Amino acid sequence: MQKSLLKPTGSALLRKYLQRNLNSAEDIHQEIITLFKPLTVKKGTVLLAHGETCDKLYFVNQGCARCFYLTEQGAEKSRLIAFEGMVITSLGGFISGLPSFEMVDVLENSELLTISRSNFYHLLQTYPEWQQFYAKLLEFAYLYQNKKIEELVTLSAGERYALLLKESPHYIKRLSNKILASYLDVTQETLSRLKSR
């Protein structure tokens, strides 16, 4: 728990995130921050395997992580890719407490801040503001999914790629074609062709 003292910059991003999203006094922020434990992981680390119960929520301090699942045929489908300053978990599993269909892994060497599900729920009970924070988190997740469905249903593969390039070019710069393809719901081959115009 003193680990955060060893890395004084370790929770600066999280602090900013809470200031933006949690309507509470500073000392409560501080208390909450201590519930987030630093975790340094290497690229490729699996944070949540298929069938495990999802008992953590991660804040990405440095690097990136993703939530994904497999189709029957074994193809990967990436649900969400979280960069610095974003929160990630298998939200479905976190909500339900059931064994998770979705997996979480790390796409670059990363520094995360981890809060346990039980501490998260404890905060929910303790601070009404944390309830509000949770509602915001859910609203964001809902709107995000809504947009994704809309894009899947109304845009072609090429249009989805062009939109991502326009709105979030860092996805295209930082991610491998394999990951990017699974995020855009196209095959690697199609993405490769799209990239070369």
Added chain:
Amino acid sequence: MQKSLLKPTGSALLRKYLQRNLNSAEDIHQEIITLFKPLTVKKGTVLLAHGETCDKLYFVNQGCARCFYLTEQGAEKSRLIAFEGMVITSLGGFISGLPSFEMVDVLENSELLTISRSNFYHLLQTYPEWQQFYAKLLEFAYLYQNKKIEELVTLSAGERYALLLKESPHYIKRLSNKILASYLDVTQETLSRLKSR
């Protein structure tokens, strides 16, 4: 406001819904129920037009309603179809308060119970339990969208139809092919062919 007295059975379903989803005392339920105003509408009524701000949330007491949007080419895409005992609105618009991209209309002659956005937010301020209720509503909406994405991305048109037939046959019994097709994200022609095996 005495309208609910004229229809003593009018809020029985809503009462049951609150008992299941709102962890509060009975008298609070009663108070909340009075904030839901009955509204009888004919098939085809538009409850929320494109570009309007979404200032209502509807509970379906009898009949059914849907949330949908239009593609560039003018095709309808149905986001959610709510039958008896379900809640519907343009959740995106309700959350953001911005002019809504999505529309809401009524698919059968229906009896709804309506709460205004301002009353809803007032309850959020007043009762912590209503915060919890709202979180549950958002969780449900998130899980619903998550499932929908999964189905879009992993199943063929025929598999999606078969799954709906298995899990929710009333959709297929009650809805026209046109609506059903827009819900399953296929054309009417394809749906017609799927139905005839």
Added chain:
DNA sequence: TAAAAACATTGATGCAGATCAAAAAACATC
């Protein structure tokens, strides 16, 4: 730094489901 593994590119082919079109059926309206 060499061998293996993972990933990316390019070409050829196939197919699910869209689109176009037109007839048939169901529904609504006077």
Added chain:
DNA sequence: GATGTTTTTTGATCTGCATCAATGTTTTTA
């Protein structure tokens, strides 16, 4: 209950993207 309107069915054709296959490139690891 006849007539217009919307919905459904059926057929023919087209196409975007997947799939299969093979080669080239980068990354990992020992």
